Amino acid sequence: MKNKFLQISLGISLVLFSLAFFIRSISTAQAAPSSERFINEGTNTIGKYTLTFLSYDYVENNGTESAARRVIIMDTETGKTIYYGLNDGDDGWKKMGDQLPENPFGE
Numbered sequence: 001m002k003n004k005f006l007q008i009s010l011g012i013s014l015v016l017f018s019l020a021f022f023i024r025s026i027s028t029a030q031a032a033p034s035s036e037r038f039i040n041e042g043t044n045t046i047g048k049y050t051l052t053f054l055s056y057d058y059v060e061n062n063g064t065e066s067a068a069r070r071v072i073i074m075d076t077e078t079g080k081t082i083y084y085g086l087n088d089g090d091d092g093w094k095k096m097g098d099q100l101p102e103n104p105f106g107e
Contacts, residue, residue, distance in 0.1 A: 033073065036093060048077050072100070 038044065038051040045051070054070045071084045071093070083096045 034093070038071070038073070048075055050074050050076055070096075 033046045033049055038046060039053075043051075044053070050073070052072045052074070055067065057065060057067050059065055066088045068088075069086045071086075072081050073084070074081045080102065081100045083099050084093045085096045086093050
């Protein structure tokens with residue numbers, strides 16, 4: 001009885017784990033990685049996407065020193081880009097209002 005319960009529990013656990021892994025893999029397969037993912041993984045290339053990172057300090061008009069970070073994520077197959085920014089005091093990375101042209105390196 002105890003052995004049968006363990007077999008059933010193990011079987012259910014494996015099915016749930018497999019299902020969760022499958023759902024996770026298909027939900028992000030076509031999406032561009034986020035800027036946080038590149039930074040957390042410490043890389044500038046994930047699959048067909050590449051990241052360029054820029055960080056700089058500046059002085060605001062009122063004399064306050066601030067820092068800004070900018071990230072461009074590019075699909076190396078299509079040339080499409082997404083431009084993100086993070087300034088001191090921001091809650092997290094935000095897609096910038098000004099974006100590069102649809103295909104800045106296109107013909």
